[in-house]
Amino acid sequence: MPDLSTRDMIVQRADTLFYEAGYEATSFADIAAAVGISRGNFYHHFKTKDDILAAVISLRHQRTEAMLAGWEAEADTPTACLLGFVRLLILNRTKIMAHGCPVGTLCSELAKLDHVAQPEAAAIMALFRDWLTGQFRAMGRDDAERLALHLLNWSQGTAVLAATFRDETYLRAEVDRIERWLVALPQTHPI
């Protein structure tokens, strides 16, 4: 990642640290050390820790939108789009087993902290929900939102249990089950 501004570097490293260690457990000193700048310089770019969190959430929001648009551009069918979503669990399996789902764990932590940015974090989850709803609708399902929430629920549950038991076999088996459910969907009745 060449030629990033210091501000962008801060947001990027903070994003990683907030995911890996959690928001509360990450200090300014941690971020400054990861970026390679002094703590003093830090405050030239961000006044408070909440400001960095807002920037990190904004970055994740943009990245998520881009990722979802990318899947839609690459895949031929709604089912292929949905499989792209599910395979993210496999692609990121090592990080998920160590730190959980980046979206789910941030929403959970900010809910506990009763943080003002909780709704902004939830908006990223809503991005997934709405995109999934669009795919199920494109499959001709009139219960599209319910199916989207079911798939989101299943993914979040899988991430929590994979991180809890640190069990890759479980994660892979669960993804297999989700995939089989997805490809069987067009021919089946509503669950």
Next chain:
Amino acid sequence: MPDLSTRDMIVQRADTLFYEAGYEATSFADIAAAVGISRGNFYHHFKTKDDILAAVISLRHQRTEAMLAGWEAEADTPTACLLGFVRLLILNRTKIMAHGCPVGTLCSELAKLDHVAQPEAAAIMALFRDWLTGQFRAMGRDDAERLALHLLNWSQGTAVLAATFRDETYLRAEVDRIERWLVALPQTHPI
């Protein structure tokens, strides 16, 4: 709660604070204030914050065992036992929407912190998994553990999304779906 020892009071209040605000976000001062003792007195009972966490996890472990045994004593059938588990989501809905599942969020936070007590927290989740497995086995299912993990996954996913969107309607609808799945199980083939 009358006549609790100071030590027990500390563990009890810490349990609440760790659930509501998170382990990392709760300070010694917070716990001492909640109990109504000085910070100095605190260290007479616990040497480190990790020691309190260990005591809290131990308390939760015992409570969970007692709760599971209680459900088994009260319910006539395995299905009734399983419904008792599911209804915990309704019973604790307000706290779950505000702070998530106490077990899932603690396991997730300790995984992120790479904390030595993470396996002890995961053992509480395993307590649920094994108890659920026993109920499905009593129903004559030879895929009992898979069903137990499916139900645990579903519950965790529901807790994460309920806390993310702070949506009681969603939580109740999801519990309804789980209950319908449960009561239909004996007559159906494996999912």
Next chain:
DNA sequence: GTCTATAAATAGATAGAC
């Protein structure tokens, strides 16, 4: 924009009087 130096508050933790 970046640094060093430093402030002010809070964190976890200890000593010793009562």
Next chain:
DNA sequence: GTCTATCTATTTATAGAC
């Protein structure tokens, strides 16, 4: 067992030189 006083490290945050 409980308190006050204190210590040390860390946290967020600021001031001012370069």
